[in-house]
Amino acid sequence: MERPRSSATSALSFYIHIPYCSKRCGYCDFNTYTPKELGTADLALITTPYVDSAINEIELAKHQVGQAIVPTIFFGGGTPSLMPSGEIARLISSVRENFEISSEIEVTLEANPDTITEKYLSEIFAAGVNRLSMGMQSAVSHVLAALDRTHDPANVKQACEIAKRVGFKHLSVDLIYGVPGESIADWQTSYETAFSLPIDHISAYALIVETGTKLAAQVKRGELVMPSDDETAEKYLAFDGAAERAGFAWYELSNWAKPGGHCRHNIAYWNGSYWWGIGPGAHSYLNGRRWWNVKHPTTYQSAISGGQSPEANSELLSEENMRAEFIMLQIRMKEGIELARLDSRECEQAKSFRDSGHIDGEQWHSGRLVLTPSGRLIADRIVREMLV
Ligand SMILES: C[S@@+](CC[C@H](N)C(=O)[O-])C[C@H]1O[C@@H](n2cnc3c(N)ncnc32)[C@H](O)[C@@H]1O
Ligand code: SF4
Known part of the structure; x- marks a missing residue:
């Protein structure tokens, strides 16, 4: 524990x-x-x-x-x-x-x-x-x-x-x-x-x-x-x-x-900062480790009153997991992702979305991957294709 x-x-x-x-x-x-x-x-x-x-x-x-x-x-x-x-x-x-x-x-x-x-x-x-x-x-x-x-x-x-x-x-x-x-x-x-x-x-x-x-x-x-x-x-x-x-x-x-x-x-x-989720079903993230609590309020309270942690399960994020997570979360933001943070294959995949107007061409030119409004509608697909 x-x-x-x-x-x-x-x-x-x-x-x-x-x-x-x-x-x-x-x-x-x-x-x-x-x-x-x-x-x-x-x-x-x-x-x-x-x-x-x-x-x-x-x-x-x-x-x-x-x-x-x-x-x-x-x-x-x-x-x-x-x-x-x-x-x-x-x-x-x-x-x-x-x-x-x-x-x-x-x-x-x-x-x-x-x-x-x-x-x-x-x-x-x-x-x-x-x-x-x-x-x-x-x-x-x-x-x-x-x-x-x-x-x-x-x-x-x-x-x-x-x-x-x-x-x-x-x-x-x-x-x-x-x-x-x-x-x-x-x-x-x-x-x-x-x-x-x-x-x-x-x-x-x-x-x-x-x-x-x-x-x-x-x-x-x-x-x-x-x-x-x-x-x-x-x-x-x-x-x-x-x-x-x-x-x-x-x-x-x-x-x-x-x-x-x-x-x-x-x-x-x-931005991948640290947070602690209090309560049943709440998720937390700290130092590359993610965990989540038992779901039902009664089970949660029983664990706590019995002196136990309410944690149900956890996972340690590998370097690769953390990079994928970084891309998944940062692509959602207006600031997008610095192209220097992507590897050459991810950049190649992203380029096809730039060419189809889903990624902003001007921002790309200044070194950032930023979704256009139409790109935001297919953000999940763009991430999937970048990370395959
Ligand atoms: C926890 S609730 C907000 C506070 C309060 N419970 C309420 O509903 O007024 C969080 C928000 O998630 C959104 N939400 C919940 N279920 C959804 C669903 N199936 N599809 C889209 N949005 C959803 C709603 O806009 C909701 O306001
Ligand atoms: S059931 Fe509760 S949490 Fe869910 S949308 Fe309605 S008021 Fe909000």
């Missing part, structure tokens, strides 16, 4: 998983559980013991890593905004007590616009959360219904206004496009609505039909029809152009930001 302490670790980001949602959305296969699935009528009854376990894991991180500076903390889910503000405060305090905190720390919390009140936001802001990421998904009611989402689109605007009043400078929304029944005009309505909000960041994801979800069953039965890949690609390109015109610059495959609005936590991840 004991892992060697790392003397080389200077920065360590924390991802803290909150594995609860009031209801599971039809498209989602995240590692999250509803009160019904957990056999409780009230989430409040289980959150305190869960946070106790998560704090034990933060202490385990301290024991194994030693000293580190924490530049970012990200509360993801699930629905972290279901967690009482006092519990969020306890988790942040534990990171503070065990590690040095960067003076510019970014602390993000994923929030469901339905659950937000001014009192709650003031309390988590006072506890140190300084960035909110809201699950907006769409501004069109029938699209939200196809996604099986419960919130009223007007709640997002109200939640952003409350957050601004409370003092949050950094606000982000998640959008989903390529939803059954969503027209190009519906998608435009959604993103134009997002642009009108007082936010500095947008994540836009193409809907993925995950195996085993309610959505997958509806699509299989023919009740919902997924749009064609061409239409979804058209939506990506339309969004990208409109976002740039609205002042949100593209910086990662699915992310756009106004100046200063980039999510530093995700950038650390894409």
